[in-house]
Amino acid sequence: MVSQKVTVTNEQGMHMRPATVFSAAVTPFDAEVKILFNGNAYDGKSVMMLMAACIKCGAEIEIQCDGADEEAALAKAVELVESGLGD
Template sequence: MIAKNYTITSEQGIHARPATVIVGALTNFKSEVKIEYKGKQANLKSIMGVMALGVPNGATITITADGEDEAQVIEKMDEVMKNEGLAQ
């Protein structure tokens, strides 16, 4: 299992469009991927789960990947967070 923290820098936080991009980027990975914010967890492969967390600007989230391709999942998340201007 690999976990990584991100601080959200997007003014709108994680709203519908970036949530869709994140979920779409992870669909082909086999690992279980979770997002955690304020003690609540959601499946990062579920748009509704991500949206339900209501992650705002300035929030610190933890993304956890567990499975055979977990390292690639975290690499992809680093790429998506940077390219979408979501986090540092």
């Protein structure tokens, strides 16, 4: 299992569109992708759970990947969040 902390920088936080972009990008990986935020773990492949986490701009989240391609999944996830999730 690998993990890394990142700060969400896109203005709207994890809203519909950024959440859709994120989940669509990590879904192809076999690894399980989790977002740790505010003491809870959310399924990174679920748009609904990502929105439900209510992650705002400026929030620090931890991305945790577990599975065969965990390194690649984590790299992709971190890159997406850092680049502002397509906003």
